[in-house]
Amino acid sequence: MSALFSPISLGKLNLKNRIVIAPMCQYSAVDGKPTDWxxxxxxxxxxxxxGLLIIEATAVEPIGRISPADLGLxxxxxxxxxxxxxxxxxxxATMPIAIQLAHAGRKxxxxxxxDGGQLISPENGGWQTVAPSAIAHGAHEAPPVALDAAGLDRIKQAFVDAALRAHRLGIDAIELHAAHGYLLHEFLSPLSNHREDSYGGSLENRMRFPLxxxxxxxxxxxxEYTLGVRISASDWVSGGWDVEQSTTFAKExxxxxxxxxxxxxGGVSPLQQIPLVAGYQVAFAEHIKKSTSMPIIAVGLITEAEQAEEIVASGQADMIGIARGILYDPHWPWHAAAKLGASVDAPKQYWRSQPRDQKALFGETKIGGR
Incomplete structure (x- = not known):
């Protein structure tokens, strides 16, 4: 039996296999609202x-969007x-659906x-950004405003309100975005958090607001609702957030x-030096998994079925996330199941596409016709 196609539970949420479609920003919303796209x-x-689809980063307040075309809730x-x-x-579709709730902070x-991805000034249709500290992300960007106590309370409540809306929508799980240099990650990293109050300085203090x-x-x-977190395990910058701090955060x-x-x-600093090789982040997942019993999702240049199978079967991670790869090959799980001798759910309208040498790919399907 394929390890990748074995079931797993995230709390009370049962998944049929261990392939997670990771959040992928589409920059195609209108005033935060999803569109026909x-x-x-x-x-x-x-x-x-x-096994699971996670909707892209969805801002909990308008100024928390990465771009004016980001989703919001x-x-x-x-x-x-x-x-x-x-x-x-x-x-x-019966696939469980999760949503990633986020605040982009200074990014x-x-x-x-x-369109280039550059910071948009308020004069050109952008807005004033906020962050733990008044430190710009890029050398030539305007700095954010450091959040005061009222701002922290507002954002915390915005996460709660968005989560309640997600639950009301019947969304099966929520992932809080504490990665890629966005607000919660900005609090964690000593590169972006220079606060001198109880939210800055020590590791305990830097973890305080995300927690x-x-x-x-x-x-x-x-x-019993399924609530998870996405983290950046390393800033890939000397003196920044690293896998040991990530492990402590995971335990909390x-x-x-x-x-x-x-x-x-990555994501918190333009000075990052990332070795983009196959599975380059899997070692982080494996390191953290050794210190926690939580299910761990590994992601990052996992492109081949055999590679994904090895990650799960060897215990490096419990699940794999796939993003760009499934945009390129929207039936990646079908093709992975075919290679690994497993079966996968497919809509009945597509059952006749099952290759002749893969009779059990879509389970015990029976197709007639004239």
């Missing part, structure tokens, strides 16, 4: 046979737009990648009832 994009992914209008998209997808108010956000969201949701999250940890890296 999201219906097409997410609808296709929901038919891919993966901060109002009745954004919630209603999500409801429309999700109800259409669920007519045909907000930026252009879409295909407060987790605790507040956890307390607002039903006790597990103690608080975290359902899973999604292990990525």
């Amino acid at each position: 999201h219906l097409i994009h997410l609808g296709g992914l929901a038919l891919s046979g993966a 901060w109002s009745d209008e954004t919630e209603a737009a999500f409801a429309k998209v999700l109800s259409s997808i669920r007519q045909y 907000a108010s930026s252009q879409a990648p295909w 407060e956000v987790f605790d507040a969201v956890k307390a607002a949701l039903p006790q 999250l597990e103690r608080r009832g975290c359902s899973f940890l999604h292990v990525s890296s």
Whole structure:
């Protein structure tokens, strides 16, 4: 039996296999609201046979968007737009759906990648960004405003409100975004957090606000609801956040009832030096997994079925996340199942595509016709 295609549970959420579609920003929302693009994009992914689909980074307040075209879940209008998209997808797809709730912090108010990705000034349609400290992300960018106590309380409540909206929408799980240089990661990293109050300095203090956000969201949701976190295990910069600090953070999250940890890296500093080789982040997942019993998702240039199978079968991680690879090959889980001798869910409208030499790929399907 394939390890990759064996079932797993994230708290009370049962997954049919260990392939997770990681969040992928589409920069295609209108005032935070998902559009027909999201219906097409997410609808296709929901038919891919993966175990779990995580909706892209969704801002908890307007100034928390990476770009003006980011998704948001901060109002009745954004919630209603999500409801429309999700109800259409669920007519045909049974795959569990999660959402990544996020705040971009000092990396907000930026252009879409295909427009250059640069910071947009308020004079040009952007907005004032906020962060733990008034330290710009890029050398030539305007600095953010350091958050005061009222700002911290506002953002914490925004995470709670967005989580309650996600639960009301019937979304199966929530992932809090504490990676890639966005706000919660900015608090964790000593490169971006120079505060001199109880939220800065020591590791305990730098973890304080992300843990407060987790605790507040956890307390607002039903006790058994699946709530996980995505982290950057390393800043890839000397003196920055690293895998040992990540392990301590993971232990604190597990103690608080975290359902899973999604292990990525980088994003907080343009000085990062990342060796982009196959599975370059898997070692971080493996290191953290040795110190926690939480399910761990490994991600990062995992492109081949055999590679994914080895990661799970060897115990380096419990699941694998795939992002760009599934954009390139929307039926990646089908093809992985074919290679590994496993079966995968597929919509009945596609059953006749099953190759003649893969009779059990879609399970015990029976196709007639004239």
